[in-house]
Amino acid sequence: NAGVMQNPRHLVRRRGQEARLRCSPMKGHSHVYWYRQLPEEGLKFMVYLQKENIIDESGMPKERFSAEFPKEGPSILRIQQVVRGDSAAYFCASSRTDNQPQHFGDGTRLSIL
Amino acid sequence: GQQVMQIPQYQHVQEGEDFTTYCNSSTTLSNIQWYKQRPGGHPVFLIQLVKSGEVKKQKRLTFQFGEAKKNSSLHITATQTTDVGTYFCAVSRGANSKLTFGKGITLSVRP
Numbered sequence: 001n002a003g004v005m006q007n008p009r010h011l012v013r014r015r016g017q018e019a020r021l022r023c024s025p026m027k028g029h030s031h032v033y034w035y036r037q038l039p040e041e042g043l044k045f046m047v048y049l050q051k052e053n054i055i056d057e058s059g060m061p062k063e064r065f066s067a068e069f070p071k072e073g074p075s076i077l078r079i080q081q082v083v084r085g086d087s088a089a090y091f092c093a094s095s096r097t098d099n100q101p102q103h104f105g106d107g108t109r110l111s112i113l
Numbered sequence: 114g115q116q117v118m119q120i121p122q123y124q125h126v127q128e129g130e131d132f133t134t135y136c137n138s139s140t141t142l143s144n145i146q147w148y149k150q151r152p153g154g155h156p157v158f159l160i161q162l163v164k165s166g167e168v169k170k171q172k173r174l175t176f177q178f179g180e181a182k183k184n185s186s187l188h189i190t191a192t193q194t195t196d197v198g199t200y201f202c203a204v205s206r207g208a209n210s211k212l213t214f215g216k217g218i219t220l221s222v223r224p
Contacts, residue, residue: 035214041216042216043201043212045213048211058211093156099210101146102210104155104157105155
């Protein structure tokens with residue numbers, strides 16, 4: 001019974017490059033959430049998606065960041081033209097319904113050189 | 114929006130001691146959840162509290178929701194080295210279930 005799968009676990013990019021983070025929710029879960037965690041900080045909500053729909057993107061920067069959850073395949077968090085400040089751990093979580101506990105993946109640690 | 118405060122950010126205890134931490138809000142909360150994150154790991158859901166005054170136990174962990182639903186506590190009896198990690202409280206608001214996390218408290222246990 002696989003949990004939430006995120007890849008890659010670690011990602012290194014140079015300033016100006018693009019970063020793509022992938023998340024496959026738990027089986028039977030159709031709600032996906034992305035959070036960002038800076039060192040010594042709590043998790044900050046970025047975006048909430050259901051299949052093919054963005055439900056809430058109030059926590060996502062307006063520029064350079066986008067997210068999708070297509071009908072087939074994993075959810076993708078895309079960061080264009082990365083900057084040093086994008087370095088963080090990005091966690092994906094999924095739930096069966098919108099009021100069920102969220103299960104987190106192992107995260108992607110993004111480092112920007 | 115709803116915010117939750119966790120103070121202090123770090124606590125050190127001797128193995129075998131009890132440990133209590135709190136999560137506070139200035140507004141009434143609809144629910145509160147607790148997560149644990151081990152160093153280098155990901156948050157793991159521990160419990161959700163919904164009712165005023167609710168108390169739930171998981172082995173040596175006791176969770177309580179305040180009567181006014183503005184605070185919550187986590188109590189660990191006789192800490193062990195396996196309890197090391199950061200404990201976060203989080204709240205969700207209605208059907209829009211994005212979680213708002215506190216900054217967490219990092220617990221270290223001296224063997």
